[in-house]
Amino acid sequence: MNPHDYCQDKAAKSGSSFYYSFLFLPPERRQAIIALYALCREVDDVVDECHDVQVAQTKLEWWRKEIGRTYGGQPTHPVGLALKDVIGRFNLPQEQLLEIIDGMEMDLTQTRYLDFKGLQLYCYRVASVVGLLAAEIFGYQDRQTLKYAHDLGMAFQLTNIIRDVGEDARRGRIYLPIEDLQRFNVPAKQIMDARHDDNFVQLMRFQAQRAQQYYDQAFAHLPPGDRKTQRPGLVMAAIYRTLLREIERDGFLVLDRRTSLTPIRKLWLAGSTWLRA
Template sequence: MDAHQYCQERAAASGSSFYYSFVFLPADTRRAITAFYALCRELDDVVDECHERAIAETKLNWWREEIGRFAAGVPEHPATHALFDTPQGRTIPAALLLEIVDGMAMDLDGQRYPDFKSLNLYCYRVAGVVGEVAASLFDGERSADDRAIRRYAHELGLAFQLTNIIRDVGEDARRGRIYLPQDELVRFGVAEADLLNGRDTPEFQTLMQFQYARAIACYDRALAVLPAGARRAQRPGLAMAAIYRTLLEEIRRDHFPVLRARVSLTPLRKLWLASKTWLLT
């Protein structure tokens, strides 16, 4: 199978909001971001699908070596091969890709975060860096060191990851993972056992309202720092923001049913939100 076809099928099969946000891109940019997304999916699956720590560590170490091969121009995996095959993709600094691998490795270390500062490091690696790379792919003419774009990308990546954490509280707890900061559980009177056993208490609702407000603030900060002249190039990220923020609002409207169900938007609605954002930006 052709490397780009592999990445296209990998992205389409995920049904992710990211896939719907870049279907309107020019062909060359779409190939680059699709390859990058496929690479991120490969890394994410290492942690989600490997139940033995030693195997997961071995696979992540292989990916570190593969990123070295990518930087040297001799990648082996279809995702890195497709990424290197695009002009935008081959300029991605290996150090940023290694940060993403390090973020995935954090999921092997207990999945508990004492406070938001420690959670923020995880979010930076698995989402903020992803946002920075994606933003550079969307606008190859803009310097990757542009501070406003980087801050926008990091804030938006954090907003996406916080939305994921809220959406997946119950699912993650059933896997033994709790991403909500431990000190905030104590502050709002929510025990780990409440999450692990799916107990939707008034205290849990207050805690989730607090998490919602933090995520919304990240969306607002991201949009506030994005330069007006960059909005058109960053339409894919803005489309993702429209989809994810709508999802977050739906979760809140339904009173955070996340301990017992996974709230999602239909593919048609995602496509409508993406196309609406694309046309109006």
């Protein structure tokens, strides 16, 4: 299996909605975004699957060195080898790839966020930076598109947080800011115990409104001239906003279940959005 096939396999097996946004790209750009996505999956798996913090930190440090080897032309991992082929072609800054790893490492050392400002840094590192790198791969003429990519990444991560509240709580993490929990009178223990009530629904409705604001901001920033090249992001937005509406329609039943869209529905949203953009 060559490095790009390894990344393709990693992306396909993840079952992520992101994979559907890559399907219609030209081969060269699809290869690049899948290599970037495979890196994100590798470092995310370190955090989620390694229960010893020190071991996880050691593995993330290995990935930092692998990024350095990749930019030095001597990677050793299939993902590094795949990235070596594309980083120069698409002007992907080393510092941004390292910042993604910094974001993943936050999950090892921080399980609560006092306020939204603190959460914003986490979302920026694990999602907005990925959006900025993706914008380089997809191509743009107007630098205003980078503001679109930043805000869309924020919107995606906030949607993930809403969808995964219960799953994250079972891992000992609550991303909802403490100031928001206090505002809506939802103790952290209630989330850990998966107790759904009206206060929790109001809390989650507030989180959903915040995510929707970021979607709206992102679209407002996207220049018409870059709309076609940035279609993969619009595909992802269509899938994620549909998911968010499903969660809202179900009354935010996210503490003991994980709402998802069927592959057929994702494919339909991807195709129809691509054709309209």
